[in-house]
Amino acid sequence: MGVLDAVGIQFCNECNNMLYPREDKVNRVLLYQCRNCELNVEAERPCIYVNKLISTLNEVKQINTDVVMDPTLPTTSHINCPQCNANQAVFFQSYSTRKDAKMNLFYVCKICRYKWTCSKSMNSRLIAVSLRSLKVQNVSVVGSGLMGAGIAQVAAQTGHNVVLNDLNDAALGKAQKGIEKSLGRVAKKMGDEGAKFIEDTMSRITFTTSVEETAANADLVVEAIVENLAVKQKLFADLEAGASAKCILATNTSSLPVSAIGANLKDTTRFGGLHFFNPVPMMKLLEVIKANDTSDEVFQAMLDWGKAMNKTTVKCIDTPGFIVNRLLVPYLMEAIRLVERGHATKEDVDIAMKLGAGHPMGPLQLADYVGLDTCKFILDGWHQEYPDEPLFNPVETLNKLNEEGKIGMKSGEGFYSYKKK
Ligand SMILES: CCCCCCCCCCCCC[C@H](O)CC(=O)SCCNC(=O)CCNC(=O)[C@H](O)C(C)(C)COP(=O)(O)OP(=O)(O)OC[C@H]1O[C@@H](n2cnc3c(N)ncnc32)[C@H](O)[C@@H]1OP(=O)(O)O
Numbered sequence: 423m424g425v426l427d428a429v430g431i432q433f434c435n436e437c438n439n440m441l442y443p444r445e446d447k448v449n450r451v452l453l454y455q456c457r458n459c460e461l462n463v464e465a466e467r468p469c470i471y472v473n474k475l476i477s478t479l480n481e482v483k484q485i486n487t488d489v490v491m492d493p494t495l496p497t498t499s500h501i502n503c504p505q506c507n508a509n510q511a512v513f514f515q516s517y518s519t520r521k522d523a524k525m526n527l528f529y530v531c532k533i534c535r536y537k538w539t540c541s542k543s544m545n546s547r548l549i550a551v552s553l554r555s556l557k558v559q560n561v562s563v564v565g566s567g568l569m570g571a572g573i574a575q576v577a578a579q580t581g582h583n584v585v586l587n588d589l590n591d592a593a594l595g596k597a598q599k600g601i602e603k604s605l606g607r608v609a610k611k612m613g614d615e616g617a618k619f620i621e622d623t624m625s626r627i628t629f630t631t632s633v634e635e636t637a638a639n640a641d642l643v644v645e646a647i648v649e650n651l652a653v654k655q656k657l658f659a660d661l662e663a664g665a666s667a668k669c670i671l672a673t674n675t676s677s678l679p680v681s682a683i684g685a686n687l688k689d690t691t692r693f694g695g696l697h698f699f700n701p702v703p704m705m706k707l708l709e710v711i712k713a714n715d716t717s718d719e720v721f722q723a724m725l726d727w728g729k730a731m732n733k734t735t736v737k738c739i740d741t742p743g744f745i746v747n748r749l750l751v752p753y754l755m756e757a758i759r760l761v762e763r764g765h766a767t768k769e770d771v772d773i774a775m776k777l778g779a780g781h782p783m784g785p786l787q788l789a790d791y792v793g794l795d796t797c798k799f800i801l802d803g804w805h806q807e808y809p810d811e812p813l814f815n816p817v818e819t820l821n822k823l824n825e826e827g828k829i830g831m832k833s834g835e836g837f838y839s840y841k842k843k
């Protein structure tokens with residue numbers, strides 16, 4: 423096994439592992455970094471190639487084919503599967519800390535799960551790994567409700583130029599007030615700097631009802647509108663028509679399949695999920711969702727942007743509920759059913775989970791906080807999708823409260839009343 427004159431590919435002179443490109447954002451230079459021993463060297467050219475990897479290893483038998491589900495692995499379209507000829511394979515390197523060990527690249531076909539390494543008989547191919555060029559500075563947010571306003575606020579707080587879009591000026595006015603109030607809570611802890619912080623942050627946000635203006639200069643658009651597949655799909659068609667070819671489009675959906683929301687786009691590789699948590703300014707987590715076609719470059723840019731937003735990112739594939747909601751929804755459902763059966767009062771359920779499980783809010787308070795309309799959209803959608811799953815059966819109390827317009831904190835009443843006395 424050997425690597426023949428690879429152009430641009432570099433190996434660690436400490437431990438012989440492959441060096442990966444990493445951008446030094448401060449000095450704006452490309453570095454090659456060893457993930458094994460943290461060695462850093464400055465790149466001589468802004469592109470790497472992997473060329474002619476020759477191997478006759480039988481370790482290939484030990485590869486778990488489930489690696490095709492790993493969102494962190496890169497996919498190449500430059501090599502065809504020797505078994506089914508498809509050109510979608512994930513690839514990765516075997517790790518060794520021995521200086522004398524050579525590097526191996528392993529491939530697993532995403533279509534038929536065939537596993538292989540490059541062999542002498544295969545044609546030499548170039549896998550060009552492009553430099554991260556998707557820098558996000560201009561962020562547009564569509565939907566200025568609970569989530570959209572929070573995402574816009576944090577984006578502006580972290581120095582991005584933000585366009586916030588909604589259907590009408592009344593919604594935008596409410597969002598503006600909400601952002602100012604939330605910034606006020608943050609600014610209170612900043613002493614004399616507080617007023618300037620609010621002014622600077624607000625000056626970075628433009629409010630608009632125009633989809634064209636929203637799409638025009640955006641590097642990234644985050645959608646946070648009503649949880650309805652058809653409405654979201656229509657919005658993304660309009661956004662794609664007005665956005666640049668490099669613009670990343672992302673959805674903040676809680677429960678819909680991300681890939682389905684982007685299914686009608688012309689370029690589905692620039693589309694993925696960015697699932698924030700409510701209240702966005704306080705919640706540290708961002709789930710970054712790799713949809714079926716999200717390119718590695720776009721996925722990486724979404725992760726990088728999450729960090730630029732001061733969030734801790736976790737990666738997930740496009741699976742129902744991602745990580746948090748897959749666990750949260752059954753919990754909320756059980757809580758409401760417990761109350762409906764008359765086994766405990768809503769107050770006691772909330773107290774129990776706060777004091778017994780250390781949650782900052784009990785489940786019914788949390789449902790009010792999320793919005794009972796959003797809860798109903800999620801539940802109805804999952805019931806339709808999984809009609810045989812009793813967990814997702816309609817909840818009488820939730821339907822009744824929605825019919826009465828009591829949709830939680832944002833309307834002043836839900837399971838509890840939030841009206842000022
Ligand atoms: C039961 C019905 C059945 C339902 C069917 C199933 C439906 C499924 C529903 C799934 C929903 C999924 C939704 C979504 O996809 C995922 C989510 O977002 S889930 C929600 C996640 N969020 C939480 O879990 C929130 C938990 N709560 C908290 O963390 C805290 O309570 C709080 C919100 C941070 C508030 O803290 P408190 O201590 O309670 O209250 P305070 O008012 O004192 O605030 C403390 C501190 O925080 C500052 N602060 C609070 N909010 C903001 C804000 N918006 N902006 C800025 N600052 C804020 C505040 O100023 C205080 O600061 P301090 O004074 O302490 O310095």
Ligand SMILES: NC(=O)c1ccc[n+]([C@@H]2O[C@H](COP(=O)([O-])OP(=O)(O)OC[C@H]3O[C@@H](n4cnc5c(N)ncnc54)[C@H](O)[C@@H]3O)[C@@H](O)[C@H]2O)c1
Pocket residue numbers: 564565566567568569570587588589593645646647648649650653657674675676677697698699700791792793796
């Ligand atoms: N509420 C939560 O806790 C939470 C958390 C994470 C994700 N989400 C998801 O975020 C999205 C928004 O939820 P929310 O709670 O902010 O809802 P919300 O009802 O508070 O806000 C939605 C906003 O979108 C606007 N809107 C609707 N259609 C629009 C369109 N075509 N163009 C522009 N604006 C439009 C509405 O006028 C409204 O202001 C949903 O997909 C939801 O599942 C919600």
